[in-house]
Amino acid sequence: MSGQETIFQRMKDLPSTHLLGAGTPMCAGCGGLLALHEIYDVLGEKTVFVNAAGCMTLLSVYPFTPFRGSWLYTSMASAPAGAQGVRDALDILLNKKQLAPAEDLDVVVLTGDGAAYGMGLSSTSAAMERNLNFIYLCYDNEGYGNTGQQYSAATPHAARTATSKGARGFAGYKKDLFAIWAAHKPAYVATVIGSEPLDLARKIEKAKRMKGPRMIIALAPCPTGWDFDPQESVKIGKLAVATGVWPLKEDVDGTVTHTMIPRHRRPVEEYLTMQGRFAHLFHPQRNEPLLAELQASVDAYWAAVKEAP
Amino acid sequence: MARMLLTGNGAAAWGARLAKVDYVPAFPITPQTEIIESLAGWIEGGEMGGRLVTLESEHSMITAAGAAAATGVRVFTATSSQGLLYGMEMLYTAAGWRAPFVLVNVSRGLAAPITLEPDHNDILAARDSGCLQLHCATCQEVLDGTLLAFRLAEDPRVRLPVIVNLDGFYLSFTREPVELPEDAAVDAFLPPFDAGNIAFRAGMPTSQAVVVLGGSSYSYFRYEMHLAALKALDVYDELAGEFAARFGRSHDAIEAYRSDDAEVVFVMMGSFATKAKAAVDRLRDAGRAVGLVRPRLLRPFPAEPLRRALAGKRGAAVIDQNLSMGKGGVLHAELASALYGQRDAPHVLASFIGGLGGRDITDEEFFDMARITREAADAGVSPPPKLLYTRDELLQVRKLQAVAHVERQQ
Numbered sequence: 001m002s003g004q005e006t007i008f009q010r011m012k013d014l015p016s017t018h019l020l021g022a023g024t025p026m027c028a029g030c031g032g033l034l035a036l037h038e039i040y041d042v043l044g045e046k047t048v049f050v051n052a053a054g055c056m057t058l059l060s061v062y063p064f065t066p067f068r069g070s071w072l073y074t075s076m077a078s079a080p081a082g083a084q085g086v087r088d089a090l091d092i093l094l095n096k097k098q099l100a101p102a103e104d105l106d107v108v109v110l111t112g113d114g115a116a117y118g119m120g121l122s123s124t125s126a127a128m129e130r131n132l133n134f135i136y137l138c139y140d141n142e143g144y145g146n147t148g149q150q151y152s153a154a155t156p157h158a159a160r161t162a163t164s165k166g167a168r169g170f171a172g173y174k175k176d177l178f179a180i181w182a183a184h185k186p187a188y189v190a191t192v193i194g195s196e197p198l199d200l201a202r203k204i205e206k207a208k209r210m211k212g213p214r215m216i217i218a219l220a221p222c223p224t225g226w227d228f229d230p231q232e233s234v235k236i237g238k239l240a241v242a243t244g245v246w247p248l249k250e251d252v253d254g255t256v257t258h259t260m261i262p263r264h265r266r267p268v269e270e271y272l273t274m275q276g277r278f279a280h281l282f283h284p285q286r287n288e289p290l291l292a293e294l295q296a297s298v299d300a301y302w303a304a305v306k307e308a309p
Numbered sequence: 310m311a312r313m314l315l316t317g318n319g320a321a322a323w324g325a326r327l328a329k330v331d332y333v334p335a336f337p338i339t340p341q342t343e344i345i346e347s348l349a350g351w352i353e354g355g356e357m358g359g360r361l362v363t364l365e366s367e368h369s370m371i372t373a374a375g376a377a378a379a380t381g382v383r384v385f386t387a388t389s390s391q392g393l394l395y396g397m398e399m400l401y402t403a404a405g406w407r408a409p410f411v412l413v414n415v416s417r418g419l420a421a422p423i424t425l426e427p428d429h430n431d432i433l434a435a436r437d438s439g440c441l442q443l444h445c446a447t448c449q450e451v452l453d454g455t456l457l458a459f460r461l462a463e464d465p466r467v468r469l470p471v472i473v474n475l476d477g478f479y480l481s482f483t484r485e486p487v488e489l490p491e492d493a494a495v496d497a498f499l500p501p502f503d504a505g506n507i508a509f510r511a512g513m514p515t516s517q518a519v520v521v522l523g524g525s526s527y528s529y530f531r532y533e534m535h536l537a538a539l540k541a542l543d544v545y546d547e548l549a550g551e552f553a554a555r556f557g558r559s560h561d562a563i564e565a566y567r568s569d570d571a572e573v574v575f576v577m578m579g580s581f582a583t584k585a586k587a588a589v590d591r592l593r594d595a596g597r598a599v600g601l602v603r604p605r606l607l608r609p610f611p612a613e614p615l616r617r618a619l620a621g622k623r624g625a626a627v628i629d630q631n632l633s634m635g636k637g638g639v640l641h642a643e644l645a646s647a648l649y650g651q652r653d654a655p656h657v658l659a660s661f662i663g664g665l666g667g668r669d670i671t672d673e674e675f676f677d678m679a680r681i682t683r684e685a686a687d688a689g690v691s692p693p694p695k696l697l698y699t700r701d702e703l704l705q706v707r708k709l710q711a712v713a714h715v716e717r718q719q
């Protein structure tokens with residue numbers, strides 16, 4: 001991203017007050033809420049969030065809401081279809097001049113990884129295929145967090161979850177949702193994380209200026225689901241990037257650009273040791289083959305990035 | 310006013326066209342598809358306004374319908390059978406949003422075994438969703454019912470989705486002469502949707518469909534829906550009266566046919582009731598005091614009109630084109646609950662199941678049901694529920710089983 005087109009040149013350019021109200025029922029240290037705060041500050045209050053069942057469904061509990069703008073809860077599977085209905089209705093009202101352009105809203109889907117990677121993938125795919133003019137925000141805490149962190153299609157290999165408590169953790173591999181989304185050729189796909197607010201703000205700013213499907217995945221460090229002290233949330237987020245586990249990137253017109261390439265990647269272990277969900281890799285003894293496998297898969301990813309034209 | 314030969318599907322599409330709907334979220338399914346094909350053709354050809362979007366499933370289709378209605382535009386959609394069930398979560402949800410839209414369901418039996426032909430288990434699965442239900446017997450009723458449904462759904466006293474039901478094949482693909490009301494007359498009856506405070510807009514932030522904590526808040530909103538649905542009985546009467554005055558066609562909450570002086574009445578819903586009508590005529594010719602009572606509204610349930618229509622009858626033969634496994638006919642149970650304890654209720658409420666998966670109900674079977682009900686009334690004892698099936702049908706199925714058996718052996 002070239003520096004000229006962004007108003008966010010350095011950290012002090014970021015909004016200093018938050019639009020999203022405080023006192024929500026999210027857990028202390030919720031990495032998803034951190035990302036949402038930062039995203040909402042850039043998107044602004046002329047937004048309608050169309051929500052799928054997940055942790056953040058509990059943001060709006062009658063009669064309170066932390067949002068300055070609007071909100072519609074739909075179901076776990078069909079938030080993108082809800083966005084379609086709202087967007088189409090707003091366009092119809094605009095065309096009929098029953099809605100002043102100043103009254104228009106950005107339609108933003110807000111879902112967790114359970115909906116985004118699994119149940120809601122069909123409706124998400126279809127919304128992209130219809131070129132729906134919307135922003136999709138997935139807060140990815142790598143498991144069905146709201147029900148107590150059972151593994152989902154977003155769970156990384158070897159992580160312990162409430163349904164993968166064995167010595168080797170989760171046997172499956174995290175689904176590459178970025179690639180799946182990008183294959184639809186939407187206007188924009190990006191990964192973000194709340195602990196890198198400048199990178200995040202630039203991407204949301206860019207997305208806001210575009211039209212069509214703009215797809216954002218925010219890795220959401222989850223104190224309760226990943227088993228770490230809430231105060232470590234930002235540190236773990238930074239390590240996710242610094243170790244190369246969570247590549248920050250964007251896709252525009254089929255070209256993938258990495259927006260923060262860790263120059264000296266830290267060992268993946270540094271990220272893993274901070275989280276109880278990976279404790280079985282270190283105790284009672286180190287699982288060297290599995291640790292090596294996890295490091296190798298991150299190395300392989302970045303080797304491929306280096307080789308890419 | 311023009312007269313046209315229209316299928317039930319065509320009549321539904323014309324209803325949506327005359328209602329000048331803004332938005333049609335769609336998904337194809339047999340036997341409904343002709344409705345959305347007609348609308349797509351008209352919209353593409355510029356013969357009607359509005360926007361049609363094909364979603365990737367009925368679940369998404371009903372989500373989009375509810376979300377657009379919750380944003381303040383007039384929405385029409387249609388489905389059948391498996392599609393209605395696939396979208397069932399969102400029927401309940403959108404009703405809870407108090408989002409007024411009209412959904413036409415073309416009834417078709419549910420899998421398994423899979424079939425394309427009609428019965429009412431699909432629509433009755435939506436019975437408790439909060440969506441109101443209007444059941445049609447003729448193509449004219451489909452068109453008129455669609456217009457009535459928009460008024461009912463959008464009435465500030467109601468604000469609930471309305472499902473207009475017609476039977477697959479028997480009505481969806483049957484051509485009947487249909488009076489097409491003039492545009493101006495429809496506009497006078499059904500002006501553009503006044504969404505009031507139903508909106509999403511920058512200057513008026515709204516949170517819809519939020520979480521509630523605790524049973525008290527939850528109960529409050531559920532009771533509100535129920536009371537609105539009950540209120541819809543009065544509102545419907547009002548609207549049907551206005552409709553009759555404007556268009557000269559009556560669509561009261563129940564249809565009573567030759568039932569005033571009847572001793573025994575058939576009670577049934579949908580297009581198969583027209584078969585019952587024909588049987589009533591023949592029974593009357595033979596000197597039998599038999600009539601028909603057909604609820605058009607199922608939700609809200611027109612208990613009072615039904616009590617009045619059945620008061621003093623010796624017996625009622627309730628013919629259910631549905632089957633609640635392990636219980637029996639749904640309409641029978643609903644009617645029994647409305648009549649229980651009423652002083653002048655029929656002595657006998659006989660239950661018959663017929664017409665599943667489009668199985669015909671013959672004149673002879675109607676004569677039989679009338680006889681069984683009359684004899685039960687004479688004896689003063691309700692007969693056991695009867696599943697309509699003939700010896701010949703059983704023989705045909707046995708033959709198919711024999712073929713299957715032989716094929717497997719080879």
